[in-house]
Amino acid sequence: MTTETRLFGKITIADEKLITFPEGIVGFPFMKQFALIRDEENENAAIMWLQSMEESQFAMPVIEPNLIEANYNPVVDDEYLAPVGDISPEQTYSLVTITVPADIEKMTANLKAPIVINMSNNKAVQIIVEDDYQVKHPIYETLKKRKEGCEC
Numbered sequence: 016m017t018t019e020t021r022l023f024g025k026i027t028i029a030d031e032k033l034i035t036f037p038e039g040i041v042g043f044p045f046m047k048q049f050a051l052i053r054d055e056e057n058e059n060a061a062i063m064w065l066q067s068m069e070e071s072q073f074a075m076p077v078i079e080p081n082l083i084e085a086n087y088n089p090v091v092d093d094e095y096l097a098p099v100g101d102i103s104p105e106q107t108y109s110l111v112t113i114t115v116p117a118d119i120e121k122m123t124a125n126l127k128a129p130i131v132i133n134m135s136n137n138k139a140v141q142i143i144v145e146d147d148y149q150v151k152h153p154i155y156e157t158l159k160k161r162k163e164g165c166e167c
Contacts, residue, residue: 016048021072022064023052033068034132037098040141041128046070049139051077051110061158062113065130077110082161083124083154089144091131098140099133108132113154122158123151 017027028050036047048068054060061082067073080087087109096102110130114123126148132139 016068018066018068018071020066020074022074023066026050026052026066028068031137034065034137034139036139036141038140040130041143043067043070043073046073061161063110065110065112076113076115077130078113078124078154080109080111080124080126080129083111083157084126084148084152087126087148089126089129089146089148091142091144095142096131096140099131099138100136102131102133102135106133106135108134114151120155121153122155123149124154125150126152 016030016033017025019025032050034049034051036049038044039046046067046069050066050068052064052066052074054063061078062076063078064074065077108131110132111124111126112128112130114125116122127150128141128143130139130141
């Protein structure tokens, strides 16, 4: 699939690399096909982009939650994962969305609504967890320390 994007220009993603959200994502139920874009120049970069293949202007920054919250382990009811099919912990890949305001030091991650991807079939779902995780979890200092190589 090929699309012209606002951030990355023209991209082509192999069909087997597309991530399908059978129920869309929170706030955008009509968007179902996405590509996970990584920084090709810095493969160790923590932040990636979830690029809509249907709405070329829409891309969300995302990050693996364990990179910012080491003990991140929300309780998820199996019924919320039903749209992605049978899934085991080994086949699970989780991401959380990031909000980057004008003042980058106020950057946050939404730990309350993770994206769960079944890597065996590339189906995904965004769920809202019951745990006490924050919608606006501050991450600037954590990412800064990570970039500096601190294992704090």
